[in-house]
Amino acid sequence: MKIIVAPGAFKNSLRATDAADAIAHGLERSGLAADVVQLPIADGGNGTLDVMLAASPDGARRTVTVRDPIGRPVRADFGLIDGSKTAVIEMALASGLELISGAELNPMRTSTYGTGELLKHALDAGATRFIVGLGGSATVDGGSGALMALGARYFDANDRPIVQRGGSILNRVARIDTSNIDPRWQTCEIRVAVDVDNPPFGERGAATVFGPQKGATDNDIPKLEAGLKQFFIALTEATTVDVARLEGGGAAGALSAGLYGGLGAKLVSGSDLILQHIGFDAQLADADLVITGEGRMDEQTVGGKGPFGVALRARERSIPTVALVGGLAVDDSVLHDAGVDAVLPIVDKPMPLEIALLDARELLERAALRLGYMLQIGRKLRKP
Secondary structure (H helix, E strand, O other): OEEEEOOOOEOOOEOHHHHHHHHHHHHHHOOOOOEEEEOOOOOOOOOHHHHHHHOOOOOEEEEEEEEOOOOOEEEEEEEEEOOOOEEEEEOHHHHEHHHOOHHHOOOOOOOOHHHHHHHHHHHHOOOOEEEEEOOOEOOOOOOHHHHHHOOOEEEOOOOOEEOOOOHHHHHHOOEEEOOOOOHHHHHOEEEEEEOOOOOOOOOOOHHHHHHHHHOOOOOHHHHHHHHHHHHHHHHHHHHOOOOOOOOOOOHHHHHHHHHHHHHOOEEEEHHHHHHHHOOHHHHHOOOOEEEEEEEEEOHHHHHOOHHHHHHHHHHHOOOOEEEEEEEEOOOHHHHHHOOOOEEEEOOOOOOOHHHHHHOHHHHHHHHHHHHHHHHHHHHHHOOO
């Protein structure tokens, strides 16, 4: 039996690589006779850099100092693969929720400036191709901070420069000057890995749908919505690129739309891009079972998250998929219809969330152990 172990990250507790290792150890402890292949996954969000580097023999990690979402210095990594020609940027490492406290959550103030600094460092390192993973952002600034870090300048209706950052400045931007953006970007290939199809604004836009996750109040949301519209009108006038109906343009507080309009980036499915990079389909060709998972499965999982991409590919080849999850917030039938044959929560007794996060590796390994036992029961039942 060949089993592909392809989990995503368990947010706030386990990296995808650690989750895959825990599952593999649990299966081994069960005594299951199987060839276990670890292929940790991501979809552009948390863990994207780790997964891409793990699958790249020549991958190198660089650490630099950039600005966090509220402007403090923070050490952040980016990766270089393909002979250092391709840079992997995980925006959450510079502009993510996990970098600030709950009291600091305020998308009127938070900015993607640090992500722009990561991009600049990677460009200066010689990269000509870029993969930018979006997810876990603390921002709703339309990528204004990132573009500012790369040289864009903003002016108000009286043609006065705007030097502040964050969502609160968006509705003041009347004109954008992109002439100071490094001309090297014009010859670079930039792929933005997204896991949602929301547009930058509107009923399904960044402010309305994702703003509350980043700390937006009921009063903030209409201000952010109006600000995004204003900012992208000015960006369209500066670049002639219209992002109003861009599918996926609402990802990471509309950073995806900002990079599309300001740098000519191409939006791609994060899970598809990463599964291709790690050679998932080739390994799937002779597999008997796929085990995936993530910290929490909900309706967003079937909207483009990594485990959904895994299950979809497995179902196309009639290979069953089992998901091990920290929490389940969607009906099993929805996931089953999407290609996940069985979902097994890993929490095996009542416990506070903080304890479950701390003990995630042990809980996941024990769940894999039980799964290994169940797989062996199936074999025993087939004996005459």
